[in-house]
Amino acid sequence: MAGYEIRIANCKKGKSLFATKQYEQGDVILEEDPLVSCQFAWNAAYRYLACDHCMRPLETPEQNVRRLSCKPDIVLPHSNCYESNLENVTTCDHCGVLYCCESCKQQAYVIYHRSLCHDISDVQHPVMVLLEAWKQMHYPPETTNILLLVRILAYIQQSPDPTAAAAKIKQFCHRTVNEDAELVHKLLGDQFTDQLNTLRELTANVISGDHIQQFLTPDGFCTLMALIGTNGQGIGTSPLAMWVNNVLELTMSDDERQQLDLFIDKLYQYVEEESGTFLNTEGSGLYQLQSSCNHSCVPNAESSFPYGNHRLQLKALKTIMPGDEICISYLDECSLQRSRHSRQKELAQNYLFVCWCERCSAQSSQPDCTSEEDMSDEEVDADD
Template sequence: MTLSRDWLPRRPEETERIAQGRELFRQIGKGLVAQKSFQSGDVILEEKPLVCAQFSWNELYKYKACEFCLRSLENAEEMVRRLTNDPSIILPYPECCDVDASKFSFCSQCQVQYCSPECRDAAWNSYHQALCLGPSREDPDHPLNQLINQWRSFHYPPETGSMMLIIKIIAMIMQAKDKSAVISKFSTFVNSVINEREDIAHKLLGEQFMDQREILRSMLTEIFFEESVQQWYTPEGFNSLFALIGTNGQGIGSSSFSRWVKATEELQLGDAEKQQLDDNIDKLYDRLQEVSGSFLDCEGSGLYQLQSAANHSCVPNTEITFSHGDHTLSLVALTDIQPDEEITISYLGCCGLDRGRHSRQKALKENYLFTCNCPKCVSQCDDESITTDDEEEEDEDDEDNEI
């Protein structure tokens, strides 16, 4: 993890408390606080996840990503050909694609692919020894594959969580020399939700899933039991693990095609050439949309220690980006930020942020168990006329359903 020195929690002793749970910090109004001023566009912090995993449907549909860092393993041309179903497409300016197939590496036992020997070794040393299925990697009858298949059948796209995150966490503990050190990294997340209402997992995963949860729990206990965290295998503990990945899991997306697009923007081109390139890229996006809809990226989720401590605001002063093309998360300032100002992110997608106060607060309450008191919510509470009639109606409908 690289952490800018210019960014620190308000007091060092609060770091630990911040890591202990979002709920607490919302209540005490702490979170991440800037120690210096930042300008709009500055990268405030960069962080790699404690653990991350590609979504299992995404993997099944042949979105090829490094098993460790989720970097796309197709070059931009291969990716766009697959997603448009058109093998004749040739992308100009191939030098704008930074995918280097000569560095690709794989596990010699199970052949799972990595973007580099470094990622292969990092995975092996962290969790892959305990998880490597050897020649059975593709065998649908292998118990671990059965568990993943079961998960997939309960959780159709768009995916919001991954059973694989839980499996990797357990594998990390299994193969760690110092188990307690690994457990303590994750227990700060688990503890943050262990006492929360049962229905957070219910809301996050859907009622149908809750009926099937017991199947997953008993499968996991049978095939992947780790005694040092046996409390995670109880119904309550298992529930809290799901609430953990639901409330703290951060979506990750990587695409060699969008990196290529970005790199072409930096090219020094004549006006006519530039115009032609822009037109061609627009056409490609239309075709991508036609064939693959919104599923363009390698997608997964991860747990980030610092980012998960940031509080929510409906007018956040930072946004999360993945500009390195892998699982490295950047918090980028959206506005100028003054020293001592709280650093906030949005827990809602951008569409969610555009909705009325009632809708936003309902989503935050259900999924994150808090009532938002950000400046936007407070001012809209004072001036309810800001929400449109449509939003009010829709919100009232929602409330009716709740009763």
């Protein structure tokens, strides 16, 4: 039986995830695959080869580090520390897009790919035209991809019960039209009204149908863009990182360990010099259970991708008692260290809410220092 339940505890926060049993630090609370996921557009353009369905990287750690460092002679020891399973790689029979295995190929086709399959060499195809327009509006660092939105529409269209599928997607939307517009403004920048219209028209050229027309109106499309902007969970997969994790688990002498640590440091240095911050295959996905987890500045749970693909795992960071709300942090490690004012500013801009977690409540007497806005990014939380 699941050790959690989704409930509406207070109408302001909407849905929340609560524990129904006790979890200790490190316990797995849940695992789930996304409704849909998608690699980022620029990430793909930079030749990060991944399964078109589950985002599993389609190269070995050695190929990965050679490509990213531009050093074709690097040899990784302990090659048995990573199972690439590249012998099962297959392609869509029609368009040639790559999948890590037969099961991904079939799932993709059944869920969304049937409506979107097209000749990938045809730059005039509506999908390619949309993708190109998107890339000109949304430069790295990428936070989402218009193709995730397109896959959501295809998922509804191809569902055996499109009304139920549309309702499932609408559960992610709980804001007013004005709030959605504010979020899209943040996502696309000052030109957002024009850009949103362009994207909407280009999307309608890609896919249409009775059940998705409601998402192709100006308001409906804006809502969907806000949805992928706020609910799209970032996914990062990297064969190199998985290999590093695995070799660090090996038993070896202190001397060997030291050598290995130096070697790994050097690998990352080479990669950094050539590829900068482009370290992982990156994309985003829409997760039903995880997206009902609210934010806390003292989270008791954390998401990760231990299988090197889009399957998400939610783990307890500390003891969680039955009845406790399960919360994750929407802020990254670095932002989480900042003062209440800085945290609240980031959450308000990106997610439009005021955090009242126990840490924020305890710090509510801290000055808001709005007059020193520029300094706020440098502030470090004095309480921790």
